[in-house]
Amino acid sequence: MSYDVLIRHARLHRQSELVDIAIQDGMFSRIGQDLSALSATRVIDAEGRLVSPPFIDGHVHLDAVLTVGQPRYNSSGTLLEGIQIWGERKPSLSREDVKRRVLEEIQWEVAQGTLHIRSHVDVCDPNLTALRALLEVREEVHDICDLQLVAFPQDGILSFPNGRELMRKAMELGCDVVGGIPHHEWTRDMGVEDVHYAFSLAKEFNCDIDCHCDETDDPLSRFTEIMAADTIEQGWQGRVTGSHCTAMGSYNDAYAFKLIGLLARAQMNVIANPFDNVVLQGRFDTYPKRRGVTRVKELLAAGVNVALGHDSIMDPWFPLGRGDMLAAAQLALYLCHMSGYEEIDAVFNLITTNAARALRIQDRYGIEEGKPADFLILDAPNAFEALRLLPARLHVFKHGREVATTTSARSVLHREHNSAEQVVTFCPQTQAD
Template sequence: MRPILIKSVKMPGEDDPVDIRLHHGLIAEIAPEIHCSEAERIDGSGLTVMPPFAEAHIHLDTAFCADEMENQSGTLDEGIAIWQKLRPRLTESLVQEKAERVLGKMLTEGVQSFRVMVDVSGGQLTAMRALVQMREAGRELFDLQLIAFPQNGICSGDDGIRHMKEALEIGADGISAVPHLEETRKKGSDSIKQCFDLAVSEDATVHIFADETDESDSRFTEQVAKVAQRYGWENRTAVSHANAMEYASETDMVKLLEALISSGIHLVTCPTVNSVMNGRTRTSPKGRGIMRVKELMKANIPVACAHDDYRSPFYPLGTGSLLKSANLLVHLGQLTAKEELQKVMAMIGPVPRKLMGLSETSIAEGEHANLILLEGEAPEEWIGHAQAPRYVFRRGRILSYTPQVTSELKMTVPKTADIIEI
């Protein structure tokens, strides 16, 4: 394999640019000046090198279903109803086609690790079988984790535990629960316990959807934290959404923070989907639709930022860009201080990687050459512009290249009050 030499690229937090030589899938050398006549040269001027991003919560089976049926109310309930109608139409080839389109786009956006939520309701394992095949076939390009997700619940009519166990048998990495969608609060609590019982018996990861509601008294996230700690499963547990905490009283919020700090479980916020879906049934003033990230950040509770849906019955848009998700999170969470912006960048890189149990990555000699080159030198630029990486490398090879976007102004900006005739 021909070496690649990246010239004059910035390292995060460093003042002086460096050269980086990639060879045999590894970072072979980092130095102020490297000469390698046989290498393919890449100009890194104006770019910053960093490890690739990680997506902690994405749905591939529902992708592009927005093209088939419209969610006119924009609510979670209508989204679920539409998905119930469309799910039986899935075939393995259709799921793989959807996944190929979404993963391909997200790879160009610098994402190389994905935790995928796969609906197994009704015992339909079509999507899981298709994605297990893709996980094995695509290891050279990406890391894929598959979570068996019981959209119809565990205790309210559908045998979610049996379906998730079957999914684990064919290759799922983890299981889930949706306690806020169960018929009663008791069934919601029971579903959490049953989920952990199965996880411990099958040695599976737990990633629960909780409190994706505007009901201020929905407190399943706190329960998950306590149960995870009781089972000794806190390092393998995550909770997505947790929007209800936005409306929680200060007393309840203190209790939740104490449980989260004590357990150390990870949270995942999905700003794009939840900001447009939550609050639909409330009168003004409405919340911002996301968990209280600023308070969680101050308490050093690990939170990842995820893309979630992609043109699905739950969300008709989708860019595949975690930087754009981070951009929205900065606005919704009012996270504009320099330190906060740095932490938001970690929410799409190191934090989700740890959540997924992946090894830490760094830009150092001897490390795997999985890299991205972003325009700019600081989080304000990366998040503010939210541009796709100029280059994406996987195992020392160029995986993606996005040309620099430039604009040419055809009129002169006036400096005085002269009238411009158009």
């Protein structure tokens, strides 16, 4: 038979031998070390480059993307000023405004190899304008990206008028995941009830939970433990995510050790957001300044599933960014002191297999026979070089169809004494033993 696509000489993550990958009807059909006898409509020679399952953005706020400076810039750089500015921008939201910005940003992510996105959508709006727009976007982009929507109460479930009713309405309209924000409620008791309500709503709609939790430097903000306890008590293991959890970086080690063990027992996921976490946290410190990122390395060592999100892209909280999850992983590598060789490989998993587990899509994710042919070819031979170079994503495929291509950058050195081109590859020509 003739296959639709044949990828030759591909290198898979953590595998030393090159393989060929045959794709038929949008699925991975055959994977083996030498399939040269097969015929295909299209053949791509990966030439030893890394072929990876698609990147996953486990936490982003698409409703706010590309609003930086509207109506003003965040001069203090704090999380609270960002929330205040977003509150000033929200009244001017329209369906057209939201869709225009979101569709542009999703194109950025897809072009850089991200084909799965979980977006938190602010539902503290009586009209639910952003949510209604994103529900339309979810359907419009299904050919290039799978989008999960989280009902996110930016101003609190209890602290915002009719917060409970708006959360319920958001779920009825079609949100995939229940959110929460316990540390931002007015009181601790209200924060605890925020978590309890999120669980009751999730059980009613039989869906997963992903709460912004303890996104603060306050060592006394301890709602993650409430989430873990509810997870165990409600039997929701594997279906609950704590996003940010930055206060964990400020906890004393004895309490952090206890909490990490509880998270492992609850089979909770933790999603860190290195861009926003390092920019927004530590703003009230002099020196030393806290990094703001949760204890990624220690969580992984304890068996807790950790993934990454981009969080903000040119909005009131983070004025920069372009939606590159590989860049987010590189930053996490720096901030979390994960520079050992095996640790670098583990960082790559934070935006691939770990993130798939957090989004509970692992049954249809990965380069395996019988799974959807979603993948990308990077202009690098392995994860180590990918995280070092942040190379071009040369080919991006969804369900066996190429949805994006990028041309590899080419740098040429011009020497005074030599008229011949000298191509600079940024890859060492010699390696130490």
